[in-house]
Amino acid sequence: MKRIIKISAVILALVMAIGSLCACGNGTSTENPSATEKLVMATNASFPPYEYVDDNGGFAGIDVEIAGLIAEKLGLTLEIQDVDFGSIIGGVQSGKFDIGMAGMTVTDVRLESVNFSTSYAKGIQSIIVPEGSEFKSFDDLSAKADVKIGVQQDTTGDIYITDDLGADHVIQYKTGNDAVQALVTGKVDAVVIDNEPAKSYVASNEGLTILDTAYKEENYAICVAKENTDLLDAINGALAELTADGTIDAIIAKYIAA
Numbered sequence: 001m002k003r004i005i006k007i008s009a010v011i012l013a014l015v016m017a018i019g020s021l022c023a024c025g026n027g028t029s030t031e032n033p034s035a036t037e038k039l040v041m042a043t044n045a046s047f048p049p050y051e052y053v054d055d056n057g058g059f060a061g062i063d064v065e066i067a068g069l070i071a072e073k074l075g076l077t078l079e080i081q082d083v084d085f086g087s088i089i090g091g092v093q094s095g096k097f098d099i100g101m102a103g104m105t106v107t108d109v110r111l112e113s114v115n116f117s118t119s120y121a122k123g124i125q126s127i128i129v130p131e132g133s134e135f136k137s138f139d140d141l142s143a144k145a146d147v148k149i150g151v152q153q154d155t156t157g158d159i160y161i162t163d164d165l166g167a168d169h170v171i172q173y174k175t176g177n178d179a180v181q182a183l184v185t186g187k188v189d190a191v192v193i194d195n196e197p198a199k200s201y202v203a204s205n206e207g208l209t210i211l212d213t214a215y216k217e218e219n220y221a222i223c224v225a226k227e228n229t230d231l232l233d234a235i236n237g238a239l240a241e242l243t244a245d246g247t248i249d250a251i252i253a254k255y256i257a258a
């Protein structure tokens with residue numbers, strides 16, 4: 001009898017424990033500081049000021065800070081994985097990563113594979129050329145018969161330039177920084193990349209400048225697997241709070257001079 005009571009006490013304790021675990025899984029404000037569950041974010045950390053590796057070897061940037069606060073609001077621990085930009089969406093789709101956050105532009109084609117959160121920032125595709133270059137506009141570049149433009153592989157810059165000029169005129173690099181180094185060493189005539197990383201690369205490399213003409217305007221958002229709608233809702237809830245209390249603006253202002 002004693003034994004039976006003991007066993008039922010254990011079962012009761014187990015049922016209660018499972019019950020409390022399930023309670024953590026729903027809703028946006030699952031504030032649980034003792035949570036050991038992770039939010040795995042895939043990024044490509046060669047894209048300052050959104051994500052980069054800082055002097056201490058840690059991840060830093062606008063996306064890294066926003067993701068950290070979202071994870072905190074969801075009671076999760078943020079884990080960042082630095083991968084090729086082109087493998088983020090596939091990895092999110094397959095469940096290898098929970099989210100993709102990488103200054104990632106919302107496009108109709110990407111929306112066929114993943115869902116996007118509400119947008120938290122805007123981007124513009126810019127054109128970097130050597131200082132004193134003969135090219136003053138995108139039209140000047142497209143008028144050159146054998147023009148070569150450097151891009152980061154699989155980014156919207158890559159997609160737009162390939163659509164506009166054809167793959168023969170595009171040289172794809174693994175990172176934005178690799179594309180910029182190709183420009184510095186004269187292997188390409190220009191680089192098309194998002195405006196804030198463009199400013200950062202121009203500041204850290206002599207002899208480059210950004211053309212005045214913006215090439216395309218875009219919205220950045222976080223991607224989540226199609227079926228993961230609870231996570232998407234939770235992220236949108238957290239983003240709404242972080243927008244309403246001015247946190248997102250403050251983080252962006254910390255990295256981008258107005």
Ligand code: ARG
Nearest residue numbers: 044047102103104105155156
């Ligand atoms: N906004 C562009 C895109 O979505 C480029 C993003 C590149 N991001 C990065 N972290 N390397 O295609």
